[in-house]
């Protein structure tokens with residue numbers, strides 16, 4: 001998220017991707033870099049070096065990456081064969097990240113490129129590896145003499161950032177013993193999504209909504225990140241994680257911050273991050289004996305899902321998935337009620353939910369306004385006050401809808417809900433960049449606004465820890481609510497919100 005209207009090209013950059021042979025690089029990182037290149041945003045001088053233990057030559061590595069471009073990139077290798085221009089600037093280093101003696105290969109590569117390019121370059125280390133490898137790699141990197149150079153050396157750390165509060169603190173402490181905070185880019189890819197960044201524009205570039213944006217007018221806020229997919233081959237990781245750690249601790253709490261934060265005075269990275277951390281700080285801590293009142297978990301059972309055609313596909317229960325224990329207590333669905341105890345939001349609940357194998361893929365924020373203080377309309381018309389809301393669709397639909405009531409034409413005072421809609425696809429002709437394009441460009445440009453600072457990660461863990469601890473203590477497999485694949489999660493989720501007189505918005 002550059003603070004200038006037209007981004008300038010970052011300076012010369014050497015990007016090392018630990019985990020170059022892995023899934024994330026194949027599906028997301030290289031396609032993102034390729035699209036930045038096609039859009040003219042890559043530096044004039046750059047090289048991307050994948051690192052892994054798998055044996056690849058530069059050529060066989062490039063061939064493998066091209067498969068990823070053809071399958072996952074928003075722009076493929078077209079008839080002009082643009083890949084042929086991009087790929088010579090991609091290479092591979094076969095090395096084990098745990099082998100300290102091998103790191104001279106990185107030092108040699110940096111020296112060679114800087115000699116070619118005629119001066120110092122940005123050096124970026126992307127940790128696209130399992131989290132347990134990060135401390136060792138960071139420690140080995142710190143022995144390279146240039147690593148302390150705050151002006152041009154950065155380390156990007158993927159999620160999950162720790163497994164719990166303690167491990168996150170340990171990881172932060174270790175990283176901070178080798179790198180300065182401004183060198184560390186903790187990535188949360190939701191923050192790179194166009195529709196998420198647009199929350200700042202919606203709220204702070206308009207006067208329209210701000211007077212209403214508080215507990216006086218907002219009855220509640222709902223944040224949903226529903227997925228239709230299951231584990232996608234990531235059973236080993238997910239079994240240790242679960243929906244609360246995987247989505248709520250990071251992505252959904254970050255979205256909540258964007259909805260609830262105070263107006264920033266500038267778009268400086270620390271100004272935005274200060275305002276966001278204030279929200280996390282104000283979120284009410286959940287007492288252990290309150291967890292069951294405000295948090296619900298669930299796990300998908302066996303069932304059938306609509307495969308997008310008339311046919312329905314059988315799906316195994318979570319406990320029958322590869323890499324999952326048969327009596328697993330890992331939740332694939334979580335819903336939590338948060339309260340933000342500050343002047344703006346006192347008493348307004350924030351209902352947050354996420355899950356795998358749900359009815360729809362849809363990430364949506366709904367801001368529900370309070371009913372009008374007095375209805376002069378006849379009784380039946382007044383019933384539809386709940387239609388007074390702002391619906392912000394993050395993905396796959398990318399739109400904002402303002403729903404309000406209008407008089408039905410004719411000799412009647414009946415009211416019907418109607419919508420005004422802003423839709424990205426019809427309002428703009430520009431293609432939407434993928435989140436990783438925005439975030440990688442920001443790292444190269446040295447803009448940390450959309451990245452998590454250590455204190456944000458820490459606060460977010462503090463918020464979810466009571467729930468995690470309580471759930472960890474409930475070990476009877478029969479106590480886990482099971483939901484049907486293709487549904488909206490367990491009944492307990494509906495009950496959690498209905499007891500306050502509200503409903504989930506499933507659209």
Ligand SMILES: NC(=O)C1=CN([C@@H]2O[C@H](COP(=O)(O)OP(=O)(O)OC[C@H]3O[C@@H](n4cnc5c(N)ncnc54)[C@H](OP(=O)(O)O)[C@@H]3O)[C@@H](O)[C@H]2O)C=CC1
Pocket residue numbers: 018019020021022023024025051052053054095096097098127128129130131133158159160237
């Ligand atoms: N995939 C995704 O969609 C997402 C992934 N992430 C995160 O990104 C990170 C990577 O995930 P993903 O790509 O899926 O994982 P993969 O298992 O596909 O890849 C892991 C990578 O780590 C490398 N690796 C493992 N051990 C070593 C070692 N000792 N030295 C050097 N490299 C090593 C592997 O290479 P080799 O075997 O060749 O050594 C491989 O390239 C994880 O932290 C994950 O949580 C985050 C969001 C989404």
Ligand SMILES: O=C1O[C@H](COP(=O)(O)O)[C@@H](O)[C@H](O)[C@H]1O
Pocket residue numbers: 159227246247363
């Ligand atoms: O970080 C993660 O996000 C994805 C969902 O990302 P999206 O951009 O498709 O909404 C989720 O599937 C995965 O489990 C999680 O680790």
